[in-house]
Amino acid sequence: MASHLDVRHVLTDCPSVFVQTPPSLVTRTHSRPLVTPLLRSRQVHLVKRQTHTVANMPRLNLGNINPHVVEAKYAVRGELAVKSEEYRAKLRRGETDLPFSEVISANIGNPQQLDQKPITFFRQVLSILENPRLLDNEQVLLDHLGYKSDVLERAKFLLKNIGSVGAYSASAGVPAIKESVAKFLERRDGFPADPARIYLSAGASSGVNTLLHIICANPSSGILVPIPQYPLYTASLSVLNATCVPYYLDEAASWGTSVETIKEAYNAAKRNGTDVRAIVIINPGNPTGASLSEADIKSVLQFAAEENLVVMADEVYQTNVFIGKFHSFRQVLLTMQKENPGKYDGVELASLHSVSKGMVGECGHRGGYFDLVGFKAEVEEQIYKFVSIMLCSPVIGQCLVELMVNPPRPGDPSYLLYEQEYNSIFEGLKKRATALYEAFKEMEGVECGEPQGSMYLFPTIHVPAKAADAARAEGRTPDEFYCMRLLEATGVCVVPGSGFGQKEGTLHFRTTFLAPGTEWVSSIKKFHQEFMNKYR
Numbered sequence: 001m002a003s004h005l006d007v008r009h010v011l012t013d014c015p016s017v018f019v020q021t022p023p024s025l026v027t028r029t030h031s032r033p034l035v036t037p038l039l040r041s042r043q044v045h046l047v048k049r050q051t052h053t054v055a056n057m058p059r060l061n062l063g064n065i066n067p068h069v070v071e072a073k074y075a076v077r078g079e080l081a082v083k084s085e086e087y088r089a090k091l092r093r094g095e096t097d098l099p100f101s102e103v104i105s106a107n108i109g110n111p112q113q114l115d116q117k118p119i120t121f122f123r124q125v126l127s128i129l130e131n132p133r134l135l136d137n138e139q140v141l142l143d144h145l146g147y148k149s150d151v152l153e154r155a156k157f158l159l160k161n162i163g164s165v166g167a168y169s170a171s172a173g174v175p176a177i178k179e180s181v182a183k184f185l186e187r188r189d190g191f192p193a194d195p196a197r198i199y200l201s202a203g204a205s206s207g208v209n210t211l212l213h214i215i216c217a218n219p220s221s222g223i224l225v226p227i228p229q230y231p232l233y234t235a236s237l238s239v240l241n242a243t244c245v246p247y248y249l250d251e252a253a254s255w256g257t258s259v260e261t262i263k264e265a266y267n268a269a270k271r272n273g274t275d276v277r278a279i280v281i282i283n284p285g286n287p288t289g290a291s292l293s294e295a296d297i298k299s300v301l302q303f304a305a306e307e308n309l310v311v312m313a314d315e316v317y318q319t320n321v322f323i324g325k326f327h328s329f330r331q332v333l334l335t336m337q338k339e340n341p342g343k344y345d346g347v348e349l350a351s352l353h354s355v356s357k358g359m360v361g362e363c364g365h366r367g368g369y370f371d372l373v374g375f376k377a378e379v380e381e382q383i384y385k386f387v388s389i390m391l392c393s394p395v396i397g398q399c400l401v402e403l404m405v406n407p408p409r410p411g412d413p414s415y416l417l418y419e420q421e422y423n424s425i426f427e428g429l430k431k432r433a434t435a436l437y438e439a440f441k442e443m444e445g446v447e448c449g450e451p452q453g454s455m456y457l458f459p460t461i462h463v464p465a466k467a468a469d470a471a472r473a474e475g476r477t478p479d480e481f482y483c484m485r486l487l488e489a490t491g492v493c494v495v496p497g498s499g500f501g502q503k504e505g506t507l508h509f510r511t512t513f514l515a516p517g518t519e520w521v522s523s524i525k526k527f528h529q530e531f532m533n534k535y536r
């Protein structure tokens with residue numbers, strides 16, 4: 001007789017078992033008058049089966065997996081992005097009940113998803129690396145497929161050094177590629193670089209992950225992070241259960257970095273017992289696009305030297321600069337060291353770069369590197385061990401790093417096409433950024449600084465009080481509410497400012513300016529006007 005209760009217990013406690021149970025039996029087990037000896041024996045059988053199923057219930061649930069992963073927030077691929085993918089799937093199935101015919105993923109800097117064309121030289125070399133047999137017919141490549149001789153030479157050079165892209169490389173990357181990166185750093189910064197201090201990574205993300213794993217020792221380890229920021233930093237610190245020490249960028253000063261603000265954040269964290277160990281700088285910024293001046297970089301490095309902080313310079317947007325000039329942290333630090341012998345020798349600097357952004361835009365290939373200055377050998381040994389645990393970064397991505405840092409030069413057979421493609425991507429991005437900026441200028445309650453760089457605009461929005469009330473009723477922040485309505489009405493997916501952090505009382509959203517055409521910009525304008533009218 002107990003079997004009946006057992007079944008109910010099983011059914012109510014374990015929704016997944018409920019789902020698996022045939023509906024006919026579920027009804028009967030809950031319906032006492034219908035219990036017959038035959039049914040009872042089926043119930044006993046069911047209980048046995050269910051008990052067995054309970055024993056084999058998935059071991060993991062939201063309540064018992066790593067809580068730090070559950071806590072981590074990563075808005076650029078959050079609820080809005082998921083919903084936009086559902087809409088995209090609907091449109092692909094030919095469903096016509098949406099008020100738009102295309103989804104525009106303006107939520108993430110994913111250039112080739114938004115029609116940016118890969119640079120021909122890069123892809124021609126990669127094609128040979130993936131299929132070295134193409135070299136059996138060099139003349140066909142040269143005469144009929146438009147490959148130039150430097151493409152073949154570069155592919156041969158890389159093949160000689162990597163063997164096969166299907167093989168693991170050395171843990172920190174192919175030595176010859178690290179040498180190319182070192183030469184690039186020397187050309188860019190005017191100071192020689194040591195290939196042994198360069199680690200090739202699966203995009204900058206895996207470099208950030210490695211460095212934060214090494215730097216953060218326990219929950220009181222603190223990292224200064226700019227706000228607004230690319231949420232890789234806050235999310236990774238959540239996962240590591242370490243402390244994020246936010247410092248705010250100054251919107252009124254074109255999202256400038258103020259060392260005074262950094263000091264205040266640092267001192268407050270120290271007073272609270274946080275062991276602040278490092279500072280992250282995103283230069284040029286995401287989502288702000290702002291580049292730090294040389295003077296600002298100097299003052300950050302000066303502060304880092306005074307307070308013994310590791311500097312993590314995220315420089316993935318170093319070629320996406322429209323206003324100002326990119327100065328690398330490495331170049332500024334090495335100049336300071338040269339001009340002030342001994343004074344800045346203790347500064348530990350990690351600089352990161354990637355094939356994902358700039359005019360390369362090969363984010364799906366997962367290539368990047370970080371370069372270290374001033375780290376102790378014993379710490380580098382642990383970094384090396386950490387990257388070894390993942391074996392190596394994707395070898396084809398490493399090859400793209402080589403191509404990015406060592407592109408065709410003037411006089412090389414592929415140079416003209418390379419230069420033309422590169423410039424046309426740069427100009428296209430600038431043109432679209434400006435068009436979007438002009439549109440924002442005309443929108444009521446929207447304030448936006450001139451596009452400075454990276455791939456984003458981050459306008460402030462002022463929404464009517466009624467919209468804020470409606471957002472509250474939905475359990476959303478007003479910027480989330482605005483972005484959700486925008487997606488539903490236009491198919492344009494942007495990210496609320498809360499996903500990057502913003503000063504209390506301010507609202508923003510971030511959009512990339514990668515999408516081609518201007519129709520989507522007009523649809524944002526139209527939506528905005530209707531939204532304001534509705535909630536005014």
Ligand SMILES: Cc1ncc(COP(=O)(O)O)c(C=O)c1O
Nearest residue numbers: 203204205230286354356363368
């Ligand atoms: C500032 C910043 N850093 C790092 C990354 C990660 O880039 P990836 O891992 O593709 O190199 C991104 C990606 O958008 C970014 O914006």
